[in-house]
Amino acid sequence: MIYLPLLGLLLGVAIGYVVNYEVPPEYARYLSIAVLAALDSTLGGVRAMLERTFNDRLFITGFISNTILAALITYLGDRMGLSLYLAAVIAFGVRIFQNLAIVRRLILR
Amino acid sequence: MTAGRHHYLILTGFAFLLGLGAMVAFRANVAAEEAAGDQGERHDQLVQIVERLEDKKQYLEESLATLRSEVSRREQQAASGRGLSRTYGQELEQMRMAAGLVALQGPGIEITLADNPQPPELGQDPNNYIIHDYDVRILVNALWLAGAEAVSVNGQRIAQGTAVRCVGTTILVNNTRIGSPFTILAIGDPVRLKNVLSLDEDARLLLEQYSKLFGLQATVDVHDEILVPAYAGSLTPRVLQPLTDEAVTVTGPGKEAP
Numbered sequence: 001m002i003y004l005p006l007l008g009l010l011l012g013v014a015i016g017y018v019v020n021y022e023v024p025p026e027y028a029r030y031l032s033i034a035v036l037a038a039l040d041s042t043l044g045g046v047r048a049m050l051e052r053t054f055n056d057r058l059f060i061t062g063f064i065s066n067t068i069l070a071a072l073i074t075y076l077g078d079r080m081g082l083s084l085y086l087a088a089v090i091a092f093g094v095r096i097f098q099n100l101a102i103v104r105r106l107i108l109r
Numbered sequence: 110m111t112a113g114r115h116h117y118l119i120l121t122g123f124a125f126l127l128g129l130g131a132m133v134a135f136r137a138n139v140a141a142e143e144a145a146g147d148q149g150e151r152h153d154q155l156v157q158i159v160e161r162l163e164d165k166k167q168y169l170e171e172s173l174a175t176l177r178s179e180v181s182r183r184e185q186q187a188a189s190g191r192g193l194s195r196t197y198g199q200e201l202e203q204m205r206m207a208a209g210l211v212a213l214q215g216p217g218i219e220i221t222l223a224d225n226p227q228p229p230e231l232g233q234d235p236n237n238y239i240i241h242d243y244d245v246r247i248l249v250n251a252l253w254l255a256g257a258e259a260v261s262v263n264g265q266r267i268a269q270g271t272a273v274r275c276v277g278t279t280i281l282v283n284n285t286r287i288g289s290p291f292t293i294l295a296i297g298d299p300v301r302l303k304n305v306l307s308l309d310e311d312a313r314l315l316l317e318q319y320s321k322l323f324g325l326q327a328t329v330d331v332h333d334e335i336l337v338p339a340y341a342g343s344l345t346p347r348v349l350q351p352l353t354d355e356a357v358t359v360t361g362p363g364k365e366a367p
Contacts, residue, residue: 008121012128016136023137031134038127045120054116063123 005042030071033088037067040092043099050106066092166284170341177210177339209268209340213259215296217335218303220248220316223290225324237323240289242275244315245282248293249273251312255305257297259337263287268340283342290326299331 023031041063048054070088077084188198205211222245225238245262252260260267265282267273272281279286295302306312306329320327 002117004117005120005124008123008125009128012125012130013132014128016129016132019133020136021133022140023133025137025141028134028137028141031130031137035127035130035134038123038130042120042123042127045123049116049120056116056119059119059123 005046029085030074033070033074033085034067036089036092036096037063037070040096040099041066043096043103047099047103047106050103163286173343174339174341181205181211208344209259209266210344212337212339213296214334214336215258216299216333217257217294217296217331217337218252218299219330219332219335220293220295220306221290221326221328221330222248222293223326225326227324237319238325240280240291240325242273242280245280245291245293246273247309247311247315248306251305251309252293252295252297252302254309255297255301257295257302259296261294261337263292264338266338266340268342269344270342271340283340294335294337296335296337303329303331 041059044062045054045059048059070085070092073088074085077086184198184201188195188201202211206213222240224240227238229235229238249260249262249267262273262282265271265285265287268283271283274281276286279288280291281287306316315325316327316329319325
């Protein structure tokens with residue numbers, strides 16, 4: 001049961017490898033941001049599971065709103081000629097590391 | 110343990126999406142890099158082709174020049190003889206001079222133009238700081254207007270069919286790439302040639318206003334002896350034919366009966 005998410009991850013990678021779908025280059029950055037948002041949400045979910053505060057509604061809305069905001073910021077940045085997507089990259093990046101540290105502590109405790 | 114089965118399923122779903130997205134993004138990036146690599150390779154190949162063709166062109170021009178001087182020598186030999194062939198020989202030489210096939214000398218002027226050696230200041234249009242094809246055309250046209258008899262730009266004789274045009278960061282004259290600094294040589298009445306540069310509005314603006322404004326380097330020198338090289342390209346017509354029927358009258362815009 002605990003390894004199910006890991007299995008899902010591997011399945012996703014495998015399908016992504018087999019299907020060989022090419023993203024149009026102008027959307028490649030949006031996909032990367034979405035991947036980062038998904039990584040952030042998944043790690044946040046793992047952390048919440050371990051803390052036993054996991055709430056599926058919070059989890060799903062969090063992921064959707066994060067992704068939408070990140071996409072909006074990226075789009076706005078493209079329009080203004082400013083690398084605004086970096087804001088999303090940094091916000092997600094910082095939280096990924098924080099969550100990873102907490103997950104590590106919760107597991108090793 | 111409050112974490113229900115569906116919590117794990119949701120997390121699994123997201124992990125699946127994460128893996129899928131990451132893989133697709135990874136592949137897209139690899140594809141983009143490969144495409145960029147292909148383009149770079151293609152660019153290198155094209156540059157090599159251009160360089161090879163330019164070498165070949167140079168070789169052909171040199172052999173053409175040798176052949177032309179050989180023909181010229183033979184013709185002079187033939188013309189040194191009796192009356193009629195002598196007249197024809199002189200006429201031929203005149204035509205050759207007019208066509209730009211021989212190097213010429215005479216009094217005239219030398220115009221030197223160069224880009225601003227300093228990089229443009231921030232926020233300024235860098236196009237203002239370099240010499241363009243139209244700058245060269247303005248001067249060449251002004252010089253013809255003032256009765257120049259032979260004009261060359263960086264060693265390229267302006268002959269029948271010569272175009273001065275912009276290709277990328279260089280200028281093409283007689284299909285030869287030239288760059289800053291530009292030396293325009295013109296044979297003709299030096300006083301008239303020099304005067305036209307201040308009478309022609311475009312030439313005056315370029316040499317007196319823009320050059321000061323944007324730091325372009327422009328100098329005009331009058332010389333007693335200017336040497337203009339011969340046209341190195343081909344003049345052989347492919348489709349041209351002389352008009353033989355003398356009854357045909359030339360009509361065109363401005364020539365038609367009122």
